[in-house]
Amino acid sequence: EPEVTQTPSHQVTQMGQEVILRCVPISNHLYFYWYRQILGQKVEFLVSFYNNEISEKSEIFDDQFSVERPDGSNFTLKIRSTKLEDSAMYFCASSEEGRVQPQHFGDGTRLSIL
Amino acid sequence: GQQLNQSPQSMFIQEGEDVSMNCTSSSIFNTWLWYKQDPGEGPVLLIALYKAGELTSNGRLTAQFGITRKDSFLNISASIPSDVGIYFCAGRFQGGSEKLVFGKGTKLTVNP
Numbered sequence: 001e002p003e004v005t006q007t008p009s010h011q012v013t014q015m016g017q018e019v020i021l022r023c024v025p026i027s028n029h030l031y032f033y034w035y036r037q038i039l040g041q042k043v044e045f046l047v048s049f050y051n052n053e054i055s056e057k058s059e060i061f062d063d064q065f066s067v068e069r070p071d072g073s074n075f076t077l078k079i080r081s082t083k084l085e086d087s088a089m090y091f092c093a094s095s096e097e098g099r100v101q102p103q104h105f106g107d108g109t110r111l112s113i114l
Numbered sequence: 115g116q117q118l119n120q121s122p123q124s125m126f127i128q129e130g131e132d133v134s135m136n137c138t139s140s141s142i143f144n145t146w147l148w149y150k151q152d153p154g155e156g157p158v159l160l161i162a163l164y165k166a167g168e169l170t171s172n173g174r175l176t177a178q179f180g181i182t183r184k185d186s187f188l189n190i191s192a193s194i195p196s197d198v199g200i201y202f203c204a205g206r207f208q209g210g211s212e213k214l215v216f217g218k219g220t221k222l223t224v225n226p
Contacts, residue, residue: 004156031212043157043202045213056212091156098212100164102147105156 002026004106006092012112013082021077021109023092032075033093033103034067036060043091049075050098079111087113120203120217127193128225135220136187137203145206146179146186147214152199160201161188183208193224 005024013019025032034046047057049067066078075094079086089110093103120137127133137146145164149157161172163179163186170177177188186205190197200221204214 006156033213035214042218043204043214043216045215048212058213099206099210100145102145102159102162103214104159105149107154107156 002028004092004094004104006090006106006109008109009107010110010112012114015084015113016081018078018080019082019111021079021090021092021111023075023077023106024073025075025092025094026104027073029094029096029104031055031095031098031101031103032067032069033095034077035091035093035105036088037091037108038088046077048098055098082111082113084113087111118203118205118215118217120220122220123218124221124223126223126225129193129195131193133190133193133197133222134187135201135203136185137205137217138185139205140184142183142208143179143186143205144183144208146177147204148175148177148186148188149202149204150199151202151219157202157204190222193222195224195226198222198224 007022032049035043037043045058047061048055068076089108091105091108093105095101095103118137148160151157161177166183168179174191200219202219203217
């Protein structure tokens with residue numbers, strides 16, 4: 001069964017550094033998402049992306065964050081000048097259609113900021 | 115506000131027992147989804163619901179989209195040890211938003 005893949009599985013970074021989290025969505029999906037889950041808490045929406053532009057973002061997704069689809073298969077989340085509170089699991093998801101079809105999630109990247 | 119209240123927070127049951135968990139909101143949803151998350155992994159879709167009153171099964175799992183469109187429940191029948199994990203409800207609010215809003219999860223422990 002097709003799945004969303006994310007790399008790396010674990011990223012350790014010094015505070016203030018930039019990180020790029022990578023995702024390969026399911027191949028026929030057109031809508032892409034990033035969510036985060038702080039340890040022990042619920043999954044929170046960050047951003048949705050369709051047709052090479054952001055379609056929706058949360059208040060968490062400030063100027064520190066950016067997303068990009070650099071080629072036909074990858075979807076990335078960049079976090080500039082990381083802070084301790086950015087430590088979390090970051091999940092990528094994709095769906096065939098944005099407002100009805102279910103979103104399928106990858107296994108996440110655990111980001112640890114030191 | 116755009117909050118989902120999921121209960122119970124945790125459940126400890128014996129293998130073979132049935133389980134029920136639910137989510138409620140003060141807002142109207144147009145989609146309800148139920149996911150299961152195992153440690154160190156991402157949420158895995160169990161059941162998707164699209165219409166008020168819809169009742170859908172997936173093996174031993176059954177979920178319903180409430181008539182008022184503000185709630186949903188998930189039942190697991192005849193639980194087995196591999197049912198252990200955290201179950202999340204998630205929904206899309208009426209109005210065309212793409213984002214999923216998640217509940218806080220129900221942690222299920224099954225004693226063999």
